[in-house]
Amino acid sequence: MSTVEEYQPVFTGKARERLDDILSRYPTKQAALLPALWMVQEARGWISDRAMTEVAEVLGITPAYVKGVVTFYTMYHQHPVGRNFVQVCTTTPCNICGAEGVLQAFLDATGAREAGATSPDGNWTIIEVECLGACGFATPVLVNDDFIDGVTAEKVPDIVKRYR
């Protein structure tokens, strides 16, 4: 017997109402695609192929089209990530202020082996991100939805403790 879990749709009840409200803001259904994908990611943590099919059905577009959009935007996760998702800016302005040291400190403190990899306990995924738009507050780091300014390598162990 197959033990494949049955897919539970995202857009039912309150979520469906929220989507209907979003749909009312645009003259086309497709324009709700980015907001709908955000809703999926908030609910499930990532966007599976099955979820893309659901979004496609709800918005009247093809699953292939949805996949094309998901793969274009870097913030949509196409695979499950750690319980805490950390984005460290390492673009030039932060780079000259020591951002690579901050990235290394996150890897060291969480046990994630390299940027992009999830720690063995499943709690942490650390990635390098291109410009977070807070260059004067180097180094900015996004931990899940929390934007933290002025992170230095020395401050990283405390931040990691807070989210453990």
Next chain:
Amino acid sequence: MGYPHKSHARETVVLSKHFGDADAKSFKGWVKRGGYEALKQAQAMDPPALIEEVKNSGLRGRGGAGFPTGLKWSFMPKEKKKAHYLCVNADESEPGTFKDREIMRWTPHALLEGTAIACHAIQAEVAYIYIRGEFTEPFQVMQTALTEASAAGVFGKTQIYLHRGAGAYICGEETALMNSIEGKRGNPRIKPPFPAAAGVFGLPTTINNVETLVAVPHILKNGAAWYKAMCLSNPKSTGTKLFSVCGNVQRPGNYELTMGFPLKDLVNDLAGGVKAGRTLKACIPGGSSVPILNREETESCLLDYEGCVEKGTMLGSGGVIVFDDTADMVYQIMRLARFYAHESCAQCTQCREGTAWTTKILERVLSGQGKMKDLDLLLDLSENMTGKTICVLSDSCAAPVVSGIRKFKSEFEAYITGKKRPAAA
């Protein structure tokens, strides 16, 4: 003001007056500070008169291109036959730039007010404010402000919606932003047609930067002549502009200056200069997409559209990145190239291949495997990446590479000749 620092005596504080003042974020607090008065004033004006006033102020787009705002608004169809839209570009992602973030964090109602005024000017019923996905806090602040102001009914029939991006630098390009709102990949479109003829959903659209729109209420309240008088150098560049200073300076932050202010004074005086014992090596005055200035050029550059062009660079978005003598220019230019390679939408060959190969060749130079002819190869590649693509992302990658090789050639040569130890890329 240079939030998080106190306002400097040499700043001209207009847009940034309430940065750091939490009370100004609320609807009540904003109204107490004279907020939404300009909107009432605008609603009583005929759109053409409103456009004329903004034209007379000399206000130019603060997103990077510096196109005259009133003129842009005047391109919208006079006789309204279809729905009109306003798109607000809050997809701030240009390395070195963090002004729109502070505007939204501290003065969300200023943006909403400017947005509503612009909607009246171009006769748009709907405005979409496109905020980059990573700006979680500014999004929340804007959402709260929008809910409050809408409940108070200040926008009349105008509908303002927030639209969250999802991590794509290219969506700051105006036509890519429109595609993104439509639920598509953020690929820039070929122009013409221009947005005023066929923009978002194929309908007449104007797109303005956050900082441009927050200047508009001040122009209405104080008059175009007042705005135009704020000018230290070329009369074609008027008003104030927020300059985001970052990199190797002691007091990074946003500083609001009258157009034409000397770059040297911004870096050395307001931002505190480089750390003691270090010297200034280079400066990018307008965000990572503009050519790099060396020390001499930095010391003689005036911060307005024309002053930057005179030094062979551009004012761009006003993101000032400062490099001191400890910065490895080859490594940092490679890092910029890698940024553009990562952010290329991959539509045009010159950009998709060019940004990737530029990065690879720079990595080769850094690893000690480079040859002298690689520098010519990079320049040749850059030439083929400039002015040949749908949008300017490709040109933006070439700008720091070409200026970097010209001005800091010895640093590249040191890696190639083995004088400098290879660096890990």
